[in-house]
Amino acid sequence: MSDFTRNGVGQVWDAAAQVRINAFMSAESARNLENLRKAAAVNDLHAPRP
Secondary structure, eight states: OOHHHHHHHHHHHHHHHHHHHHHHHHHHHHHHHHHHHHHHHHHHHHSOOO
16 A cells, blocks of 8 residues: 555545534533533522512
8 A cells, every 4th residue: 555545545544533623622622511401400490589
């Protein structure tokens, strides 16, 4: 396999890996936001009323 082809494949592979990592991070962020929202709702539920 020529260096050119190997580099081309490597770049495509890296880009695909980056997309997967970004998707995972986005899903993780969404989950964290959802958990924060739930925690805030629970806190609000138990907050003493004035």
